[in-house]
Amino acid sequence: MTRGLVIGKFMPLHKGHIALIKFAAWHCDELIVSMSYSDNDPIDGTLRFSWILEQFSADPKIKPHIIKDDFDDETLPLEDRTRIWAQKMKAVYPPIQVLISSEPYGAPFARHMNAQHICFDLARGQVPVSATAIRNRPLTNWDFIPRIIQPYFIKKICLYGPESTGKTTLAIKMARHYHTVYVPEAARDLLASNEFSAADIVAIGQLQHQYIQEQSQKASRLLFCDTDAVTTAIYSRLYLNHVPPEIYELEKRTRYDLHLLLDIDTPWVADPLRDQGHRREEMLLLFEQALQERQLPYIKISGSYPEREIRVKSIIDQLLRSG
Structure with a gap:
């Protein structure tokens, strides 16, 4: 069985994330979607995770998980940061064969995970939006927000x-x-x-x-x-x-x-x-x-x-x- 991993804060989950996750699910038999949170997030972690659960409830291949972000160190270079991430992922999840991402961290993270890296739309040409843009200007980016999440904004x-x-x-x-x-x-x-x-x-x-x-x-x-x-x-x-x-x-x-x-x-x-x-x-x-x-x-x-x-x-x- 091929197990894949997608990570993110999903703050909030948007249509770009959904496209990434669906793409990732197509490349593996089981996909772990790992959502990290911290106590001072601008959008509550439990609420964000409930959105992910609801959005993908019909696909048994997609396995959402929530993990507290108490292991990252943003002061470190990307190579060292992704090494720490990989250690944590290996400790809490079953073996991962494929890492799918739309971010520059994907290649070094996959290497530390001893996994294949598959990149999805790094330039964000398919869904040109970010979670930060949605938080800052939700009305302008309304069409990129999933229907289940729109009431929040x-x-x-x-x-x-x-x-x-x-x-x-x-x-x-x-x-x-x-x-x-x-x-x-x-x-x-x-x-x-x-x-x-x-x-x-x-x-x-x-x-x-x-x-x-x-x-x-x-x-x-x-x-x-x-x-x-x-x-x-x-x-x-x-x-x-x-x-x-x-x-x-x-x-x-x-x-x-x-x-x-x-x-x-x-x-x-x-x-x-x-x-x-x-x-x-x-x-x-x-x-x-x-x-x-x-x-x-x-x-x-x-x-x-x-x-x-x-x-x-x-x-x-x-x-x-x-x-």
Whole structure:
């Protein structure tokens, strides 16, 4: 049996890695994919390994393994570094006959492994991308990110602010314009009035989080969110004089890349869940203070509805250009 080896950090796994691994699997009977990690990696090692397991779950020939990178010494010349790598690989894996790589380290590493080296697309002409480029500019390199990993890199934009400022309409319009999806406001699916309990607040927060998880799987590059857990906390404090601890926990579980704070310079439109029309300035202050207390980045959006759309599109276009 011919056993092959591919190593990498896969931070993250991308389509270039997938092409390499499929090429490597074609050249052997069993392929070990060894993913190294360290405690200070910018993307958690356990999460990265789960992506590899899922991506190759249908191919029994491919055997993913995870190994802690506590043996490398980047200060050494490549020849000495690859000798250390080979010693470690020989200690933890069965005998390797073929090493497949797309990197300059491949030849010396294979020699120390007493294995044949097969080079794959060293110039990266087939899939011109790197993991570093994806981490730095995921939106620009979106098409190189596997579908199972794209939700990790989605930019979440929260439409945020007091009642009757056009959050829902703007979220729907922006999602349509950027060919993605939006997250609806969970409170409107659970409440018919502002008579609610702490248990209702927790249910709203949990459903909002569920919606975010579900829509993240469908989104492309951007996810527009109509409200967030901070908003739930504000209304819980306002109506119940108490915020259940579960809401603060839910806050920590979703990171937004930007909050767009919608100003109150639009007409008030009443409905069964809106009863703070007489306190619009006070409510706007509460919402803005909540962002400032949490040190969350935000931009205030004012003007007529058409002016708001133009302003938000300008902001999002800049985000997309920056990657």
